[in-house]
Amino acid sequence: MFIISRLWRGLKLAGLILMMIFQPAFADSLNDYTAGVQAARNNKHDEAVRLFTQAIESGKLDEYHLVRAYTRRGHEYLVGKDDPDKALDDYNAALNLNPQYAEAYFERAGAYAKKNRVKEALADANKAVDLEPGIEKYRMMLDLIRKMQP
Numbered sequence: 001m002f003i004i005s006r007l008w009r010g011l012k013l014a015g016l017i018l019m020m021i022f023q024p025a026f027a028d029s030l031n032d033y034t035a036g037v038q039a040a041r042n043n044k045h046d047e048a049v050r051l052f053t054q055a056i057e058s059g060k061l062d063e064y065h066l067v068r069a070y071t072r073r074g075h076e077y078l079v080g081k082d083d084p085d086k087a088l089d090d091y092n093a094a095l096n097l098n099p100q101y102a103e104a105y106f107e108r109a110g111a112y113a114k115k116n117r118v119k120e121a122l123a124d125a126n127k128a129v130d131l132e133p134g135i136e137k138y139r140m141m142l143d144l145i146r147k148m149q150p
Contacts, residue, residue, distance in 0.1 A: 008114055033061065033069050045080025056070060064096055065127050070094035071104045074111070084111040103138045104130035113145055 036051030052073035055061055061069060074090030077083045091108035095100060105128040112121035125142040132138055 032062060033065055036072065040076055045076050049077045067094045067098045067101055071107055075107055078111050084114045087111045100131060102128045106141055109141055109145060113148065116147045
């Protein structure tokens with residue numbers, strides 16, 4: 001299984017390199033996305049939102065990166081800008097593109113919890129755990145939300 005996983009990652013990387021060579025617009029969008037990730041890591045929330053927005057609005061990201069850009073921008077809205085409504089919009093956009101992306105359910109659970117919408121938060125936390133049962137932070141979120149129930 002480990003060999004297959006490494007092979008798959010290698011093929012994805014090779015595909016990205018080829019796309020960047022033959023589709024420069026994709027490379028620019030991917031650069032915005034990558035710079036957004038770095039800005040988020042440095043707690044530069046406004047810059048991260050701006051860069052993720054540029055990447056999203058370019059229309060050049062592949063689905064994999066588009067889903068992650070929406071999810072990461074949603075995180076910046078939620079944590080960096082304390083705007084759970086905008087965060088929910090982005091998580092919903094990510095899940096419309098890929099309803100199997102556990103991280104978006106995890107993040108959306110946090111946004112629902114922040115708005116005290118415990119029922120929706122619990123459903124999303126459960127979904128994240130169902131999709132990726134080995135991720136500890138998903139189980140921790142589920143436990144926290146369970147404690148919020150009346």
